[in-house]
Amino acid sequence: MLRAIYENIQGGHEVRKNLIELKKLLKEESNRMAFIYYLAGSYTLLYKLLEDEDAKVRKNTALIMGELAVPEFVDKLFEAYIKEDKLFVKGDYLVALSHLDYRHLLEELKERLSFLTTSNFEETSMKHIHEEMKILTNMILDIERPEGHTFMGYDELSDLILLTNRDHQDITLEQIHQGNKRIFNAGVLVRTKDLKEILSIRTYSELLFRLKDVATVVNDPTEAAMAIYKGGLLAFLTKRHTGELPYYFRLEIKTKMPLDKKSAFAKKLAFELEKASDRALINSTSNYEVEIRLVENKEGQFNVLLKLYTIKDERFEYRKHAVAASIQPVTAALVAKISEPYLKEGAQVLDPFCGVGTMLIERHKLVPANPMYGIDLFGEAIDKAIINAKRAETVINFINRDFFDFTHNYLFDEIFTNMPTRGGRKSEQEMVMLYHEFFNKALSVLKNEAVIIMYTRDKSLVLKEVSSRSQCTVLEEYAISKKEDAYLYIIGINQ
Structure with a gap:
């Protein structure tokens, strides 16, 4: 079947459709190995298709080359990426490159990211620009991981939410001796300067921070991003950590929105946060140190919470192993x-x-x-x-x-x-x-x-x-x- 599809592509028959079918088949390792063996080092057609007049042909060819991960594809893909004038395709070249060893291209990728960050683009282009920036950021971080920040804010006055068993919030409440505290439906609200006391308590499942000046945001990604930034997110982080900018974050959005709308909301919010902070805050799916959690409330707005991965929760580190029936x-x-x-x-x-x-x-x-x-x-x-x-x-x-x-x-x-x-x-x-x-x-x-x-x-x-x-x-x-x-x-x- 692989051979028949490739022969159709060679013959110019429904090229885009056959490339899509070929791409699906190459998701399986056995098919990839068989196809590489069949090509026997002859990649001329793939290189030619990278220059096809049909942008979707170029896109699917690049993704196929990424799946095959042949080392000599790296420079060809990067050259095509730089030449590409269709913004909706450029991210796919990067996805393909991410399967290969692109370390020698690192500085050029950084230059491209810097250009995208500092340039002005038409609003209609921003969806694709942001997607390209996101992929570039993750590719750079995969090769050149940033130095992490060290949490030092144990004595800073902090507003906390401790998520607990909903029927026994009092058990956690009674163990808090410093600061102000009260029960709410999902746990305990605390204002304290003694974070180490909180970290020693074993009966809460999660510790989350609240920003003093922005408890909720509206259901609009641009307005929400500005409210979070102006509400002091960056100041909150820098006050509690040592280390240089930027801070890498991820978004966790708990909402009843359909998945596609939720995804679009998150992408727009992340982009606007990066823009507002001049990329002192950068969205990353793998190298984040802070999670910005938005929880939809009854009024249709979002409660704003922060989870800091710079704070090491050592309470249950002993539990290296578990079985299916293990109690939490x-x-x-x-x-x-x-x-x-x-x-x-x-x-x-x-x-x-x-x-x-x-x-x-x-x-x-x-x-x-x-x-x-x-x-x-x-x-x-x-x-x-x-x-x-x-x-x-x-x-x-x-x-x-x-x-x-x-x-x-x-x-x-x-x-x-x-x-x-x-x-x-x-x-x-x-x-x-x-x-x-x-x-x-x-x-x-x-x-x-x-x-x-x-x-x-x-x-x-x-x-x-x-x-x-x-x-x-x-x-x-x-x-x-x-x-x-x-x-x-x-x-x-x-x-």
């Missing part, structure tokens, strides 16, 4: 914090379904335990748990075994676990049996006055098993996620 570290930290009144320092703790160790690690970070045992039937999870615990500098005895076959020469003070979910079992009856066997086994390995602290998505099975045993009492019940029907139970044991 922030959820494990929340479970531990809610359970804190029942956690005893130096307790002997067992997690019978430990997975990659997250529950035990987060429990130990809050209230140290010793010893801790983690059991799991899944060997891969145990291997990963060992690595995670070592990175967390936490001593845990991991055992690759079925909990129901586990024996030990002393009893435990506490079970702290994330119960298996239905997704890992074949039937409702198997889940019923799992919970029944779990409570039977738990009573055999726990001391009198021990506690079971469990995160579960099977509330009814927990209550059924507890109600059938006089040794078990529900001390606390918390809804952790109504959306996921997830609960925390703290169960007292008296036997």
Whole structure:
């Protein structure tokens, strides 16, 4: 099929249509290799098509050459790029060049970017100019990565949003002792000069900054860009960092707009921000240090939030490995914090379904335990748990075994676990049996006055098993996620 399509192109039959078909086929590596073998180093036709009078023929030829990534195409593509007078095609030459080693062209690419940045163009051309500038920027950054900025603004007065579990914002709020704070629907609003205190809290999922003078912007990319720039974005960044301009950013827009309109809005906004700041702010999809997040509100405007990647979140760095059923570290930290009144320092703790160790690690970070045992039937999870615990500098005895076959020469003070979910079992009856066997086994390995602290998505099975045993009492019940029907139970044991 490749050969037939290429022969049609050679014969001048529906050249543009056949080039498009050829381009699609060359997305597959096996086809690319076969086509390169078929060409046997004869690229004259491709070079000729780069000079075709039809701009779309030139465009698709360039993209095909990029897919083939033959080293000798580099200079031919660059020469065609410089000569090209149709703006809508120029970006495609750059896309093709990006598949090749273009390092020797770096200075010329910089010169072209500088020209586009400092020149004036008709408004009708700006869509294509901006696209070309964006591709050039990313190509240059791929070869010559900028020096990163160092965050130094730990003592600067900052307005923050901490995104938390929506049913337990108070858990995070209570850990903040400096500055002003209040709960809102998705988390906690904070004004503080003590960012290090905030960074030590483990129960929020994300830390975002707010610009003091621009809380919202209108649904117009040009006006929004000007509001963000005049609202002090660049001053905010320079006040909190060391390093030279520019700052590289990405846009994250949360909206109900159709995807095409959202994309057009983002492109226009990015371009206008670059223009307003004289490219002290540059949009990049891969080398960004700040995310400008616009969240559409009920009034149809956008709330403006910033996420700084120059701040290293070290809270959960130990979690190098996970498996599909692994609990999120922030959820494990929340479970531990809610359970804190029942956690005893130096307790002997067992997690019978430990997975990659997250529950035990987060429990130990809050209230140290010793010893801790983690059991799991899944060997891969145990291997990963060992690595995670070592990175967390936490001593845990991991055992690759079925909990129901586990024996030990002393009893435990506490079970702290994330119960298996239905997704890992074949039937409702198997889940019923799992919970029944779990409570039977738990009573055999726990001391009198021990506690079971469990995160579960099977509330009814927990209550059924507890109600059938006089040794078990529900001390606390918390809804952790109504959306996921997830609960925390703290169960007292008296036997």
